[in-house]
Amino acid sequence: MSNYKAAVIGLGKIGLTYDLDPKRERPSSHVLAYEFNPAIKLVAATDKIKEQELTLHKLAPEVKFYQSVSELLQNNEIDVISICTPPSHHLSAIQQVLQNSAAKIIFCEKPLVGSLEEVTKLKQLLQDTGCHLIPNLSRRWNSGMKRVKDTISSGQYGELQKIHVRYTRGIFNTGAHLFDLLHWWVGKIDRVRILNRIETSADSDNDPSFSFIFKIGDAVTGFAEAFNDSQYYLVEIDLYFSKGKISFRNSGDDVLYYRVGEHHLFSGFKSLLLDRHENKLLAESNLANAVDNIVKVLEGTESPMCTMDDSIYPLYVAQSLLQSYNNDSSEERVGRYE
Numbered sequence: 415m416s417n418y419k420a421a422v423i424g425l426g427k428i429g430l431t432y433d434l435d436p437k438r439e440r441p442s443s444h445v446l447a448y449e450f451n452p453a454i455k456l457v458a459a460t461d462k463i464k465e466q467e468l469t470l471h472k473l474a475p476e477v478k479f480y481q482s483v484s485e486l487l488q489n490n491e492i493d494v495i496s497i498c499t500p501p502s503h504h505l506s507a508i509q510q511v512l513q514n515s516a517a518k519i520i521f522c523e524k525p526l527v528g529s530l531e532e533v534t535k536l537k538q539l540l541q542d543t544g545c546h547l548i549p550n551l552s553r554r555w556n557s558g559m560k561r562v563k564d565t566i567s568s569g570q571y572g573e574l575q576k577i578h579v580r581y582t583r584g585i586f587n588t589g590a591h592l593f594d595l596l597h598w599w600v601g602k603i604d605r606v607r608i609l610n611r612i613e614t615s616a617d618s619d620n621d622p623s624f625s626f627i628f629k630i631g632d633a634v635t636g637f638a639e640a641f642n643d644s645q646y647y648l649v650e651i652d653l654y655f656s657k658g659k660i661s662f663r664n665s666g667d668d669v670l671y672y673r674v675g676e677h678h679l680f681s682g683f684k685s686l687l688l689d690r691h692e693n694k695l696l697a698e699s700n701l702a703n704a705v706d707n708i709v710k711v712l713e714g715t716e717s718p719m720c721t722m723d724d725s726i727y728p729l730y731v732a733q734s735l736l737q738s739y740n741n742d743s744s745e746e747r748v749g750r751y752e
Contacts, residue, residue: 418455418493418712420448423483423507425461425470428523428550429498433473439697444496444521447701449474453709454494460486483507487514494708496521500619501586502528505536508547512539519546519708524590526725530733533726540722546711548704548718549725551594555703558669558695562660563599565671571658574600577628577636578652582643583614584621585732592638593728595651595662596630603636603731605629607745608738612640624735659686667696 422429422444432442441447448456459470460480467479480486487510495517497507505527511517526549527536540547553559566574577596581588596603609625616623623640630636641648651662659672669692677685710716734746 417453418709419457419491420454420494420496421458421460421486421490421492422448422456422496422498423460423486423511424496424498424523425459425463425466426498429461429496430459430466430470430473434469439699441699441701443473444498444701445470445474445477447699447705448494448496450702451705451709454705457492458486458490483510484514487511491515492517493712494519494521496523498523501525504528505532505539508536509539512543512545517545518712519548521548521550521704521708522725523550524725525549525586525729526722527729530729533729536722546718547722548708548711549720549722550701550704551591551720551725552700552704553591553595553666554598554720554724555700555707556666556695556698557703558692558698559595559598559666561692562662562669565660566599566653571660571671571673572656574630574634574653574655576654577630577634578654579636579638580641580648580650581638582616582623582641582646582648584616584619584623585735586621586729587616587619588649589732589735590725590728592649592651593731594724596636597724597727600634600653601630602727603628603630603748605745605747606731606734606738608735608743611739612642614640614643616643622736622739624739626735626738658689665696668693669695 430443430445432438433440433446441450448454456477458478460483470479492515495511497504499507511520606626606628612623614623625639628636649665653660657674661670671689672686673689674684675687677683707719711718730749734748738744738746
């Protein structure tokens with residue numbers, strides 16, 4: 415039986431239409447993530463494009479459609495509201511929700527806001543409201559990604575020494591996930607320095623892609639290389655430890671764990687030997703897991719798996735990369751511009 419009511423603002427890809435893609439596991443949108451959860455009833459959704467009503471009703475025929483956020487909030491009592499609009503509209507949407515509803519949770523796509531200048535305004539809006547703002551850094555809800563974190567924390571593969579990253583589609587888009595995963599797994603990036611800029615489809619969203627070097631503390635060095643996604647889409651991470659390696663492949667659908675052992679060709683040398691290969695990790699719906707967590711937050715039995723501060727941190731990394739680019743590839747300290 416549904417105990418809580420939900421609404422979705424923005425019926426684009428992550429809000430709705432990803433679930434029209436037959437290659438994607440369901441649910442891959444906020445609409446179906448709520449529709450599939452028995453503890454939540456999706457009662458309303460809004461989009462400026464009227465034609466999205468027909469698409470919505472293909473997947474969720476009983477959900478009321480509105481063309482304005484204000485109309486949706488005036489006509490419904492909502493416990494959870496998803497914000498799936500472009501980042502430049504997030505702050506105004508959050509403000510509308512806080513001022514015109516009693517929502518207990520705002521579940522917002524990343525990045526939470528469009529710029530660091532909006533971070534202070536966001537914190538002021540949320541002050542003393544009692545409303546949880548939960549960002550969708552989606553891999554935080556994936557059990558395979560949690561196993562990576564637990565394996566690193568166990569020390570099974572020794573000390574982390576180097577990180578190699580390969581990615582497409584922007585320091586704000588893909589970067590939000592990459593910077594958050596590294597933060598969650600091994601710690602914050604402290605310093606960055608741009609090497610060059612690479613053209614990708616994210617340029618049309620004013621989201622540049624850079625190849626760059628970075629440091630985590632004094633012992634860990636990293637290299638991130640940007641690729642043009644007109645050739646292929648790519649998100650990969652290699653974590654090199656003193657006693658092994660962990661490889662994140664296919665956007666996290668595959669994770670390979672390696673240990674150090676005897677080299678099979680050369681006497682007296684060591685090699686990396688495959689311990690295990692976990693695949694089809696994204697067959698587990700991150701959004702479904704996120705909504706499960708949201709229900710437990712509403713019930714008071716769990717804390718949010720992802721916080722506002724988690725989502726703001728990648729913005730500081732992105733800002734430092736932009737500063738390095740604008741300052742002729744200078745080394746920049748992350749957080750300097752807080």
